[in-house]
Amino acid sequence: MNDAHLHMVVNHFPIIGTILGLGILITGIILKNNSVKNTAYVLFLVAALFAAFSMGTGEGAEETVEDMPNIGKRIIHEHEEIAEKLAIVLYLLGGISILGIVLNIKNHAKAKFISFVAAIVAIVGVYLTTLVGTSGGEIRHTEIREESIDSVVKNSVDSEKETPDSKKSEPKEYDR
Template sequence: MNDAHLHLVVNHFPIIGTILGLGILITGIILKNNSVKSTAYVLFIVAAIFAVFSMGTGEGAEELVEDMPSVGKQIIHEHEEMAEKLAIILYVLGAISLAGLYLNYKKHAKAQLVSFIVLVVAIGATFLAQQTGTTGGEIRHTEIRANATPVTGPEQNTAAGEQSESEVND
């Protein structure tokens, strides 16, 4: 298993974990249930841990794909910039979530305030997670790029990995 494969394995959890955690946190705040909020905090902490692994495998994945046709260094650079921003906010979110877990456990008066702080940071992290996921997907999925052009005719089969008739005859 190379870094590109490892990156693909671990890079989804920071995104999905943050989105799920946000939904669970909102539910916990509405229900005023500290156990539900603590579940969200644990998801945010795990998302931050996976962000460390994702960042650690990203450089190796970049080296493997940057020279592939239709990839290019610019699109990888955009993804890398978004991923760095997301990682920072997830590290902050994980740290604040640790504090929230502790304050919930101690039934501290500031636990409610921390849950709202985590909510605001999680909303920002969710936005960055969506952007990071999109820029990452654009690396190999050219069809989701803003400048994507539909392929029609014999070129369509070539795009799917089949040789066109002119290539076979060459």
């Protein structure tokens, strides 16, 4: 198993964990239930750990795929830049989550405030996960690239203009 394979295995957990964690945290805030909030915090910690694994395998994955056909270094670089921002947000969210768990266990007055801070940071994290997931998918799935769709449509329109069938011709007997 190489770094590209390992990266593909672990890179989904930060995305899914952050999205699920945010939903669970919001539920815990609405229900005013510290156990539910702690569940979200644990998910955020797992997401942060897997973000570290994803970052650790990302460089090796890049080396494996960057010279493959239809893989551009530009798109890998964009994915890497967004992933670095997401990793920082998830590490911060992991730290906030540890603090949230500790404050919940101690029934501290600031526990509620920390849950709102965690929710805000998690919202930023969810936004970044959508960008990272999309840019990562575009590396190998050329069909979801924006420029790929535009070029296919343009080529299709251009080819319709140039085909002999597109020239105006006399109506056929069956067209009358």
